[in-house]
Structures are given as structure tokens and as C-alpha cells.
Amino acid sequence: MKKVTKATYLKWYEDMLFWRKFEDKLAQVYIQQKVRGFLHLYNGQEAILAGALHVMDLEKDKMITAYRNHVQPIGLGVDPKRVMAELYGKATGTSQGLGGSMHIFSKEHNFYGGHGIVGGQIPLGAGLAFADKYFKRDAVTLTFLGDGAARQGSLHETLNMAVKWNLPVVFCVENNGYAMGTSVARTSKGTEIWKLGQGYEMPCGPVDAMDPVKVAEALDEAIKRARKGEGPTFLELKTYRYRGHSMSDAQKYRTKEEVAEYQELDPIAKVLKEIQDKKYASEDEIKAINKRVKDKVTECEKFADESDFPEKNVMYDVVYEQEDYPFLAHKPQ
Ligand SMILES: Cc1ncc(C[n+]2csc(CCOP(=O)(O)OP(=O)(O)O)c2C)c(N)n1
Numbered sequence: 053m054k055k056v057t058k059a060t061y062l063k064w065y066e067d068m069l070f071w072r073k074f075e076d077k078l079a080q081v082y083i084q085q086k087v088r089g090f091l092h093l094y095n096g097q098e099a100i101l102a103g104a105l106h107v108m109d110l111e112k113d114k115m116i117t118a119y120r121n122h123v124q125p126i127g128l129g130v131d132p133k134r135v136m137a138e139l140y141g142k143a144t145g146t147s148q149g150l151g152g153s154m155h156i157f158s159k160e161h162n163f164y165g166g167h168g169i170v171g172g173q174i175p176l177g178a179g180l181a182f183a184d185k186y187f188k189r190d191a192v193t194l195t196f197l198g199d200g201a202a203r204q205g206s207l208h209e210t211l212n213m214a215v216k217w218n219l220p221v222v223f224c225v226e227n228n229g230y231a232m233g234t235s236v237a238r239t240s241k242g243t244e245i246w247k248l249g250q251g252y253e254m255p256c257g258p259v260d261a262m263d264p265v266k267v268a269e270a271l272d273e274a275i276k277r278a279r280k281g282e283g284p285t286f287l288e289l290k291t292y293r294y295r296g297h298s299m300s301d302a303q304k305y306r307t308k309e310e311v312a313e314y315q316e317l318d319p320i321a322k323v324l325k326e327i328q329d330k331k332y333a334s335e336d337e338i339k340a341i342n343k344r345v346k347d348k349v350t351e352c353e354k355f356a357d358e359s360d361f362p363e364k365n366v367m368y369d370v371v372y373e374q375e376d377y378p379f380l381a382h383k384p385q
């Protein structure tokens with residue numbers, strides 16, 4: 053695995069903090085009704101993305117996930133200003149403002165969404181891997197899904213075919229403890245989700261996903277296996293989400309103490325502690341990072357605020373290909 057160095061830790065700290073603050077800003081502007089619809093935040097799960105990006109080949113490896121999807125494209129290189137604009141429904145967004153919070157997408161950056169149907173992205177991830185194998189592109193797809201999605205039928209059909217066809221895909225279950233308000237233990241007898249891989253004779257295992265190093269190590273092994281043509285891996289990344297499922301969640305299914313317990317394990321605090329313990333940065337340098345992050349978030353908000361909404365015609369242009377809109381009596385103005 054690529055060495056985890058001082059530079060890695062500093063990058064992790066800045067990136068993870070930015071993702072956290074980006075999400076916090078979205079929560080704030082959501083309340084101001086600048087963002088409509090649903091809003092699912094990634095707070096607490098940042099070590100997964102940081103670890104994954106450390107070991108992916110960013111030129112060709114792909115990523116696909118569910119609706120908790122704002123920060124992954126940013127990690128892959130999408131301009132965060134455009135991600136925020138997408139959430140605002142603005143024309144400068146990644147999908148011209150037509151996708152919204154659950155559908156960030158950038159093929160150019162190997163990010164294939166952003167999917168609102170729970171478990172819908174699982175077969176799509178295998179399909180991306182099938183295409184890469186078929187066209188001999190030597191690329192691997194990381195398919196992320198939640199603990200709730202792991203109980204969808206699509207998972208089982210996909211695992212069966214992926215292992216049978218030796219597809220270059222890594223299934224990464226982000227087990228954050230809950231599917232909306234339903235705990236893992238409420239929906240299944242076995243709570244060790246990684247064991248589902250055993251039923252398909254697929255390499256599988258649990259990972260402490262509050263630590264980016266642990267995530268990177270597990271994913272590095274899985275990605276290497278996939279690239280060598282040895283097929284898929286099924287990982288359970290044990291994590292936690294600090295905020296509600298989406299913005300309208302009274303969180304009656306858990307206690308404040310439980311959240312506080314996991315906040316003790318906070319992945320960003322862990323990375324910062326390593327930086328401080330190893331003296332990778334002075335307090336002034338850390339303050340400078342914090343300021344850069346804050347300014348960058350403000351820039352995103354300003355960009356989204358100042359961007360225009362799409363023209364009404366865009367609605368038709370993205371649905372109909374023909375110039376003359378044959379199904380409509382009048383061409384919309
Ligand atoms: C097919 C389908 N069923 C139900 C829903 C409603 N729903 C949205 S999110 C969610 C919970 C999924 O939880 P999990 O897979 O653990 O992901 P997390 O939200 O924790 O990231 C449900 C049931 C949906 N969007 N799609």
C-alpha cells in the first residue's frame with residue numbers, strides 16, 4: 053500500500069474537515085430553505101472516503117454510492133462549488149440543478165452517483181465492473197451501500213453474479229448502525245453483515261471504519277485482488293453517523309449518550325491527534341488549515357447563492373432529444 057506519511061495525514065485532516073464543514077453548511081442552508089427535498093449528511097463516516105481515496109487509482113477506478121453522496125465526488129476531484137450549486141438546484145450544479153441532493157454525478161471524475169433507491173446502486177456497480185472487465189480497462193469499482201441496503205434482494209443477486217464472473221468490484225457496506233430509524237439488530241438475526249459474503253464464497257471481513265488507515269489497508273488488499281483478476285470482495289465498514297438520517301429525523305431510536313460514545317471515536321479527531329502527537333504540524337499550521345477550510349466552504353455557499361436557476365426549457369431539453377418535442381402540442385417557451 054502507498055505509505056501513509058505526514059503529507060497523507062495533513063491531507064486527510066484538511067479533506068475530512070472540509071467534508072464535515074461542507075455538510076454542516078448544507079444543514080444550515082437547508083433550514084433557510086435554500087436546499088429543498090431530502091438531505092442526507094455524511095458526518096462521522098469520513099474515514100471511509102479518506103481511506104478509499106488513498107488506495108484507489110484515481111485515473112480509472114470508479115465509485116458509486118447511494119444518496120449520502122455529497123462529499124465523495126468532491127474527494128474524486130469535482131469542484132465543491134458545483135456540488136453545492138447542485139443541491140441548491142442551480143444551473144451551475146453538476147447536473148444543471150436537475151439532480152439535486154441525492155443525485156450528484158460526474159462521469160469525468162469516475163463518480164457514478166448518487167442513487168435514491170435503496171440497493172439500486174448495487175447491481176449498477178457490478179455492471180460498471182463488468183464493462184471494465186469486458187473492455188480490459190484494468191479498473192476497479194468501489195460500490196458503497198448501507199447496512200439497510202445490505203438486506204435488499206438486489207445485493208444477493210449481484211453478489212452471486214459478481215463472484216461467478218470474477219468481476220473487479222469491491223462491495224463496501226457502510227454500516228452506520230441504522231437504516232433510517234431501524235437498527236441493524238431489528239432487521240436481522242445476524243448482525244455481522246460481512247458474513248453475508250461467506251454465502252457466496254467471496255473474500256469478506258469487518259473493518260474498523262473510524263480509522264482511515266484501517267480502511268485504506270482493507271481496501272488496498274481488495275482492490276489489488278480485483279485488479280489481478282481474482283474477483284470481488286465484500287467488506288463491512290463499521291462506522292457511525294452523527295446526524296439524523298435526513299433533516300427531518302427526531303432520532304428517537306437512539307440516545308444522546310450513544311452518539312456521544314461514538315463521537316469519542318471521531319475519525320477527524322483521531323487524525324488530528326496523530327498530527328499533534330507526531331508533531332506533523334504546529335498549532336498555527338493547524339489553525340491555517342481550519343481557516344482555509346472555512347473560507348472554502350464560504351466560497352461554495354457564495355457561488356451557489358449567486359448562481360442562477362436553470363431556464364425552464366432545460367426540463368424539456370434533458371427529457372426529449374428531438375428539436376420539435378413530438379409529444380407536446382406546443383414547444384415550451
Ligand atoms: C427501495 C427503497 N426502499 C425504501 C426507501 C426509503 N429509504 C430511504 S433511505 C432508507 C434507509 C437505508 O439505510 P442504509 O442502507 O443503512 O443507508 P444509510 O441511510 O444509513 O446511509 C430507506 C428505507 C428507498 N429510498 N428505497
Ligand SMILES: [Mg+2]
Pocket residue numbers: 198199200226227228229230231232
Ligand atoms: Mg445505515
